[in-house]
Amino acid sequence: MRPIFSIMIVLAGVSGVLALTETLHAGGDPERIDFYMALSKADPADRFGALASYLERYPDAGRSDQVRAHLLALGVSGEGEGASIQRSKNARQAISREGQKFVHGDPADSERLLLTSEAYSRFGVLGEAALEQAKTGLASMELMSRPSGISLSEWPDYRAQRIARAQYVLALAEHHAGNLPAADEAYLKAAEQLADDSRFRKDFGELLSATGKSGLPPIDPERAERAAYLEVLSAETTVDRIKAAENYVQKFPDGSSLLSVQFRLVKAYLENSTTAPEGTRLAATIARDQSDQPEVLSGLAFTLAEADAAPKDAVAYGRSAAAILSDRVRDPATPASDLPRLHTQLLLVKDALGWAQYRAGSHDDALTTLRDAVDSGYPGVKYHYGLALASVGRAYDAVSSLVAAITGGVPEARPALDRLIRDNPSIKPHAEEQLKKADRNLEREERLLERNWEAPDFTLVSLAGDEVSLSSLEGEVVVLDFWASWCGPCKKEMPEIQKLVEEYAGRDVRFLGVNADRDPWLVRPFLETYGLDLEVLFLGTEGETWETLQSSYKISSIPSLFVIDRAGRVRYQEEGFDGNGYAFGKRMRLRLDKLLGES
Numbered sequence: 001m002r003p004i005f006s007i008m009i010v011l012a013g014v015s016g017v018l019a020l021t022e023t024l025h026a027g028g029d030p031e032r033i034d035f036y037m038a039l040s041k042a043d044p045a046d047r048f049g050a051l052a053s054y055l056e057r058y059p060d061a062g063r064s065d066q067v068r069a070h071l072l073a074l075g076v077s078g079e080g081e082g083a084s085i086q087r088s089k090n091a092r093q094a095i096s097r098e099g100q101k102f103v104h105g106d107p108a109d110s111e112r113l114l115l116t117s118e119a120y121s122r123f124g125v126l127g128e129a130a131l132e133q134a135k136t137g138l139a140s141m142e143l144m145s146r147p148s149g150i151s152l153s154e155w156p157d158y159r160a161q162r163i164a165r166a167q168y169v170l171a172l173a174e175h176h177a178g179n180l181p182a183a184d185e186a187y188l189k190a191a192e193q194l195a196d197d198s199r200f201r202k203d204f205g206e207l208l209s210a211t212g213k214s215g216l217p218p219i220d221p222e223r224a225e226r227a228a229y230l231e232v233l234s235a236e237t238t239v240d241r242i243k244a245a246e247n248y249v250q251k252f253p254d255g256s257s258l259l260s261v262q263f264r265l266v267k268a269y270l271e272n273s274t275t276a277p278e279g280t281r282l283a284a285t286i287a288r289d290q291s292d293q294p295e296v297l298s299g300l301a302f303t304l305a306e307a308d309a310a311p312k313d314a315v316a317y318g319r320s321a322a323a324i325l326s327d328r329v330r331d332p333a334t335p336a337s338d339l340p341r342l343h344t345q346l347l348l349v350k351d352a353l354g355w356a357q358y359r360a361g362s363h364d365d366a367l368t369t370l371r372d373a374v375d376s377g378y379p380g381v382k383y384h385y386g387l388a389l390a391s392v393g394r395a396y397d398a399v400s401s402l403v404a405a406i407t408g409g410v411p412e413a414r415p416a417l418d419r420l421i422r423d424n425p426s427i428k429p430h431a432e433e434q435l436k437k438a439d440r441n442l443e444r445e446e447r448l449l450e451r452n453w454e455a456p457d458f459t460l461v462s463l464a465g466d467e468v469s470l471s472s473l474e475g476e477v478v479v480l481d482f483w484a485s486w487c488g489p490c491k492k493e494m495p496e497i498q499k500l501v502e503e504y505a506g507r508d509v510r511f512l513g514v515n516a517d518r519d520p521w522l523v524r525p526f527l528e529t530y531g532l533d534l535e536v537l538f539l540g541t542e543g544e545t546w547e548t549l550q551s552s553y554k555i556s557s558i559p560s561l562f563v564i565d566r567a568g569r570v571r572y573q574e575e576g577f578d579g580n581g582y583a584f585g586k587r588m589r590l591r592l593d594k595l596l597g598e599s
Contacts, residue, residue, distance in 0.1 A: 022213060031058050042368070048085050052094035059101065066465075068102040069112075070097075072119045085124055096125040102131065110140035114169045121172040136174040138166040164193035171207070179560045180211050196224050232264060236529065237324055241268040242275065262286055263299060270307035275387045280310040287317055287321050294349055297321035302352040311360035325349055355384045363391040367492070374401070379408025379580075387416060395424040403434040407442075409580025427580060442586050442590040449587075451571055455480075456552035460514065460537035463524070467500030468512070468537055477509045477595045479562040481534075481590075484516040485526040490559045493577035496584050498532050501553065506567070509592055512537055514549065563588075565595045 025169035026086030034057065051071045058064055075085060075095055081352050084581050085091065092342040101114040106112055120130035141163050146155050171186035178188035187204045194200040230250045235241040245265035263280065275487075283300050290296040301318035325346040328334055335343070351575065354369035370385040386401030398420060421428050459469040470478065481497060483490040513534045515523055523536055549555070553562065556575065563572040572591050577584065 019471055031061050031063075034058070035061075035063055038067070044074060044077075045085050048091070048094075052090075052598070055094070055098055065102065065105050066416075068098045068105075069115070071098055072102060072115050076115065076118045076122055092123045095119050095123045099126070100129070100215070108140075108145070110137040110166075113137035114166055117173050118169045121169075121176040124176065127173075127177045130173040131170075131177050131506070132172040133181075134166070135368050138163070138170050141166040161193055164190045168194060168203075169434075171202065175203075175210075176242075183207055184211065190293040196227060197546065225255050225257070226254050227253070228252060229261065232257075232261050238268050238271045241265075259286070259290075259296070263303065265302070267303055267307070270303070270309050275491075276307070276309055279307070280304070280313065283310070283317075284313065284571070287313075287320075291320070292324065294321035294324040298349040298352040301356045305352070305359045308359055311356065314356035315353065315360050315362070318349065318356045321349045322346065322353050347373050347381075348378075350374065351378070351381045351384060354388065358384065358388055358391065363388060379405045379410045379413075382408065383410045383413045383416070383592075386413070390420050392417075395420055395427050396430060399427055399434055403431065403438060406435070406582055407438040407580075409578070409582050411581065422464045439586065442583060443590060446587055446590050449572060451573060453570050455562065455568050455570045456549075458549060458552075463536045468535075470564075473510055474568055475508070475566050476594060477566060478516065478562075479509065479511045479592075480562040480564060481512070482516060482549075482558050482560045484515045484558055485523060486517070487558050489577040489579075491530070492579050492581075493559050493561075493584070494530055494532055494534070494578075496581045497534060498530075498575050498587075499585060500588055501533050503542065503589075504592060508596060511535060514538075542569055563595065565598065571595060 025049060034054050036587045038047065038054045041047035041050050048071065049069050051074070055064060055067055055071065058160075065576040071094065075091070099119055099302060103112055103116050113133040117130045117137060118134040120126045120133075132522065142163070145171060146152070146158070146159075167186050171190060172179075174183035174186055175368045187200075187207060190200065191204070200527035225248075228244070228251060232248055235244045245268060248255065248261045249258065249265065250500075255261070263286075266279045266283050266286070269275040271280065283304060287297060288301055297317045298321040301314045301321065303308055304314035304317070306458035325342060327338065329342050329346060335569065350369050350373040354366045354373055357363075357369060358366035367385075368387040370381065370388050373381050374385045382401045386405060389395075389398035390400060399417070402413050402417040402420065417431060455470060457471045459467050462468050468482075479497075479500070481493075483494070485491075496515075498512065504511075511534055513536045515536050515538050517523060527534065527536070536589050553560070559575075559577055561574045562570050565571050572587075574584075574587075
């Protein structure tokens with residue numbers, strides 16, 4: 001069965017610009033023009049009405065089932081989009097009419113049954129059908145087998161969530177049908193998984209009011225804390241980070257992730273001049289409470305140094321951390337097996353201290369401290385050491401450290417080297433030679449990484465709803481990247497991919513991102529947030545599943561990237577992303593230039 005919801009929700013986010021562009025290319029086809037014009041409506045209520053009108057005009061068009069799924073999903077969304085859709089007579093008629101046709105399209109599909117049942121209940125239509133479809137959908141969910149793309153470890157949680165969702169829909173249908181005791185029972189069964197869902201609590205509260213009861217199921221504290229912590233992690237702006245972190249600290253003063261959240265709050269405070277004093281005060285509080293924890297103290301030193309705030313405090317925290325670790329290393333009671341770990345930790349603490357000293361203007365002290373820390377080998381430490389060398393007039397020596405930082409993936413190191421050359425023109429030949437040497441090393445490594453195996457064909461669905469197969473791209477070099485919007489390394493890799501998309505525009509290179517999200521409607525906002533033009537493909541054709549692609553391409557993690565030559569053979573592949581944008585970009589340019597040069 002074609003997963004309609006994936007395509008439907010992706011299309012739900014198509015902007016007016018895309019819709020108008022598609023309209024211009026519709027070749028005068030009225031149905032296609034109406035389809036894209038309906039999707040281009042920015043206001044949810046207007047879009048709902050336009051989709052309903054489209055379905056009245058084209059009840060049996062090839063895209064009609066897709067539009068019905070979008071119409072129903074738009075109708076049941078509780079906040080934002082769905083909140084503005086009035087439950088008018090015309091809207092209820094549209095839900096009743098199109099819901100029946102949607103279920104008829106595949107009466108065995110539990111997702112269709114549950115979606116239409118919820119729409120019927122929320123719009124107050126077809127009570128008996130809503131109840132029957134909810135019961136059938138729940139029974140199907142309880143018997144479902146593990147879907148492809150869901151690991152065995154994820155399966156219990158995934159199954160419990162899906163069944164709870166089906167119980168929720170059943171509760172709405174029982175309430176709609178007037179069976180209040182049965183609705184109460186269904187809500188209670190769903191509550192274990194959904195008790196901290198605000199919409200669930202609102203709906204359950206309405207039932208309790210109707211039955212004269214009081215008291216919603218208590219929110220599971222552990223789940224509520226986890227949800228609050230995830231809000232902190234997912235916040236995109238400084239304001240949102242401060243708001244989410246303050247909320248967590250207030251609600252969970254003894255939470256398991258409190259220290260992590262406090263560090264994020266310090267950093268967020270320091271990013272804004274008006275809240276910076278709050279950041280230094282919170283840092284002082286953490287330092288007082290964690291005065292015997294060197295990793296915490298050095299973390300504070302580094303955070304303050306990065307923000308160029310409270311330099312004296314930063315140096316003091318770094319000195320305390322280094323003193324504690326030095327004592328542990330020298331302590332005869334310390335097990336010999338712990339010494340390698342403690343030595344490494346001490347080097348990183350010295351990096352934080354040296355960086356704080358540099359920011360405080362104590363350049364000689366910084367150079368002495370960072371000279372020890374650079375033995376850790378970390379590119380970031382080499383960047384700090386290079387700056388320290390330059391600050392005491394040793395520009396020639398600074399070049400090697402800054403070049404090592406550049407090739408190690410520290411983005412700030414390149415402008416630092418450029419400034420150093422501008423202020424000291426005589427070192428330019430030395431810097432150029434060091435960079436060429438680093439590039440030659442990359443080229444030698446690249447030759448050892450070349451592969452040569454036939455790329456398995458596939459047919460997937462694009463963001464615009466069109467089918468794209470690998471075999472149709474023969475004659476082009478293809479960069480195939482498997483990714484997801486929730487994947488941290490993918491988020492770091494994407495800007496580097498975007499640079500390549502822009503650099504190789506107009507040449508025979510096709511960049512395709514195969515998305516692994518379970519909720520593809522998240523993709524367009526993700527692309528807009530990060531300013532990406534990557535062509536995205538989704539699982540959307542008969543027989544093509546994440547499991548089959550994972551197996552055929554031997555994918556063990558994401559991101560996984562494959563560079564395919566004009567003849568359809570995989571020549572290079574990478575798993576994961578280590579954050580080194582410099583090396584990644586250099587490798588990719590070497591690969592693409594090589595394959596474009598082949599006949």
